[in-house]
Amino acid sequence: xxxxxxxxxxxxxxxxxxxxxxxxxxxxxxxxxxxxxxxxxxxxxxxxxxxxxxxxxxxxxxxxxxxxxxxxxxxxxxxxxxxxxxxxxxxxxxxxxxxxxxxxxxxxxxxxxxxxxxxxxxxxxxxxxxxxxxxxxxxxxxxxxxxxxxxxxxxxxxxxxxxxxxxxxxxxxxxxxxxxxxxxxxxxxxxxxxxxxxxxxxxxxxxxxxxxxxxxxxxxxxxxxxxxxxxxxxxxxxxxxxxxxxxxxxxxxxxxxxxxxxxxxxxxxxxxxxxxxxxxxxxxxxxxxxxxxxxxxxxxxxxxxxxxxxxxxxxxxxxxxxxxxxxxxxxxxxxxxxxxxxxxxxxxxxxxxxxxxxxxxxxxxxxxxxxxxxxxxxxxxxxxxxxxxxxxxxxxxxxxxxxxxxxxxxxxxxxxxxxxxxxxxxxxxxxxxxxxxxxxxxxxxxxxxxxx
Numbered sequence: 001x002x003x004x005x006x007x008x009x010x011x012x013x014x015x016x017x018x019x020x021x022x023x024x025x026x027x028x029x030x031x032x033x034x035x036x037x038x039x040x041x042x043x044x045x046x047x048x049x050x051x052x053x054x055x056x057x058x059x060x061x062x063x064x065x066x067x068x069x070x071x072x073x074x075x076x077x078x079x080x081x082x083x084x085x086x087x088x089x090x091x092x093x094x095x096x097x098x099x100x101x102x103x104x105x106x107x108x109x110x111x112x113x114x115x116x117x118x119x120x121x122x123x124x125x126x127x128x129x130x131x132x133x134x135x136x137x138x139x140x141x142x143x144x145x146x147x148x149x150x151x152x153x154x155x156x157x158x159x160x161x162x163x164x165x166x167x168x169x170x171x172x173x174x175x176x177x178x179x180x181x182x183x184x185x186x187x188x189x190x191x192x193x194x195x196x197x198x199x200x201x202x203x204x205x206x207x208x209x210x211x212x213x214x215x216x217x218x219x220x221x222x223x224x225x226x227x228x229x230x231x232x233x234x235x236x237x238x239x240x241x242x243x244x245x246x247x248x249x250x251x252x253x254x255x256x257x258x259x260x261x262x263x264x265x266x267x268x269x270x271x272x273x274x275x276x277x278x279x280x281x282x283x284x285x286x287x288x289x290x291x292x293x294x295x296x297x298x299x300x301x302x303x304x305x306x307x308x309x310x311x312x313x314x315x316x317x318x319x320x321x322x323x324x325x326x327x328x329x330x331x332x333x334x335x336x337x338x339x340x341x342x343x344x345x346x347x348x349x350x351x352x353x354x355x356x357x358x359x360x361x362x363x364x365x366x367x368x369x370x371x372x373x374x375x376x377x378x379x380x381x382x383x384x385x386x387x388x389x390x391x392x393x394x395x396x397x398x399x400x401x402x403x404x405x406x407x408x409x410x411x412x413x414x415x416x417x418x419x420x421x422x423x424x425x426x427x428x429x430x431x432x433x434x435x436x437x438x439x440x441x442x443x444x445x446x447x448x449x450x451x452x
Contacts (some may be wrong), residue, residue: 002027005045006052006082010330010349011098011122013043015070015356020044022439027061027396030073053081055089061133066089070356073099083114091115096356098122102239122348125355127243128223130300130325130346131251134232136215137298137439139321140205140344143369144382145209145430149414150407151210152183152371152378152432161200161223169196171221178217179417180210183432184376184408191376191434193404207371207432209406211414227347228252229297233321235282235312237264239350240327242271244302249274256291258282271382282312285319294320301326336431346391364443366428376434378406381445385425389444395419402434403441 003019005012006062008030019026025335026045029052030036036047050057052071069086070439071079077097083095094117099206104111105124133142141154157164162174164277172179182261185192186205200206210218217225232248234241236260245255245268255275259265280287293299299316301309306329313324325344326337337345350370357377358368367380383390389397394405394417408415409428415421 001068002062003015003068003070004029004058004061004063006030006069006071007077007098008032008039009048009072009074010347010364011072011352011356012070013039014349014353015065015072015360016043016045018353018357018435019360021312021435023320025375029057040310049086050151050447051078053078053085055085058082058085058089062095066093066095068094068360070096072120072352072356074100076101076104080111080114083116087115096359098352100239105243118355120352120355122352123238123240123350124243126327126382127240127247127302129351130302131247132243133325133344134229134248134253134298137227137229137343138219141200141207141371143371145367145407146371146409146414146428148307149211149409151212151215152207152369152406152429152430153210153215154186154205154207155222155224157200157202157204157206158223161202162199163206163222164202167197167199168194174218174221176450178221180218181219181406183207183209183404184371191402193432193434209416209430211416227297231296232256232298232300233258233288233291233293233296234318235259235299235301235309237261237268237277238302238304241302242268244300245275246270256296258287258291283308283315285315288316288319296321298323298325300324303327304329304333306330306347310337310340310342312342315342316336341368367430371432376402376432377438377440379431379433379441381425381429381431383425383427383429383445387445389429390423390425393420393422397444399444400433400440404432407431407432441444 002026005016006029016028018024028045029048031051033049066200070080079097083097086095097116099118099119103126137142139153143152168182182194182206185194208218234257245257245333248255257275258278258280260281262279265277267279293316297320301312303309309326313326317324324342326342328345328347354370358370369378371378405417407430408417
């Protein structure tokens with residue numbers, strides 16, 4: 001069945017790449033000929049120039065009987081009109097729309113007439129992820145599964161850390177009551193599915209699987225101290241800056257928000273009740289010093305310009321901010337952030353892709369999360385009695401290269417897996433998988449052919 005994607009930006013292209021890798025019939029519509037030329041060599045999909053809000057373009061793309069329409073252009077109006085037209089031309093086609101206007105977050109009922117399968121606001125989703133990450137400000141990334149019972153937490157290995165230059169099998173010797181599970185190691189551009197004999201090196205980004213109650217032990221293991229974030233400075237009154245400030249206000253966090261546009265500051269002051277809104281430039285060192293950036297628990301750059309965000313974070317770090325995070329709107333920047341000395345980066349586009357892919361793989365797949373800038377996914381399955389992965393010890397199951405079971409949730413209890421762990425029907429199973437292993441993992445958890 002055909003899937004039509006409107007918008008060949010970061011979100012649309014990334015979704016198309018995943019679907020094409022699964023041999024799906026994909027059509028991409030975009031109004032910019034130059035953008036289509038840029039991606040022509042990257043993807044095996046039908047490319048069409050035109051507006052997604054044109055009935056004729058949708059008809060030529062095959063909207064009649066299409067399985068799904070994913071409207072993720074950067075214009076809300078185009079996305080919503082495309083869904084409205086699809087609703088008339090092909091009522092059974094599932095429709096997903098990207099909408100960025102904050103009004104739709106405040107009044108989602110406005111979208112009820114469009115008959116959407118789901119709508120996604122990348123900036124709102126990214127703000128929520130930043131809020132979760134601030135719960136462990138020493139981490140570079142946090143991904144949650146099983147309603148937050150299972151966390152995949154990424155840390156950079158510092159040269160002075162006691163886990164540096166340690167083999168994985170010896171990590172259990174550091175704390176007598178805790179043996180950690182390392183899910184994956186990122187060493188530069190290399191992705192390492194770990195084995196006991198692998199050695200952690202300074203500069204590695206290491207993802208550990210933990211339950212909520214294990215997090216303090218993990219922090220002790222790597223030499224970090226747990227502390228609550230109480231004061232945050234945000235650069236930019238963008239939609240994301242607003243969403244994040246509102247979220248932090250609701251959690252009782254003190255917020256200072258800086259924006260260089262005076263009229264934007266006036267609007268923000270009307271919408272934020274407990275945030276100090278400041279008119280100024282966060283790329284100005286005097287401004288940051290005057291507002292005591294060194295006494296903040298975190299500095300977050302949430303502007304629309306990646307270069308300004310990066311510069312503001314570097315400046316804040318130089319002036320003593322203990323933790324800095326930037327929004328990376330361009331995928332090319334996201335993978336470079338940590339090498340610059342910035343603690344973490346959030347991509348609204350990849351956050352949106354994770355939500356959309358979770359919807360696309362609905363059913364036995366209950367969660368999909370992008371891991372480390374497109375390289376891999378964390379996937380949460382519900383185990384079926386009829387799948388090949390059920391009823392046998394993990395050591396007896398031939399998992400594809402590039403895949404690792406990182407948690408099993410059995411009757412509400414989280415099990416950090418070992419070789420003798422057995423997956424039972426209805427268990428939730430969380431797996432880390434590199435991109436080329438995902439299809440094989442999904443097949444492993446699908447229904448056996450002999451069941452039919």
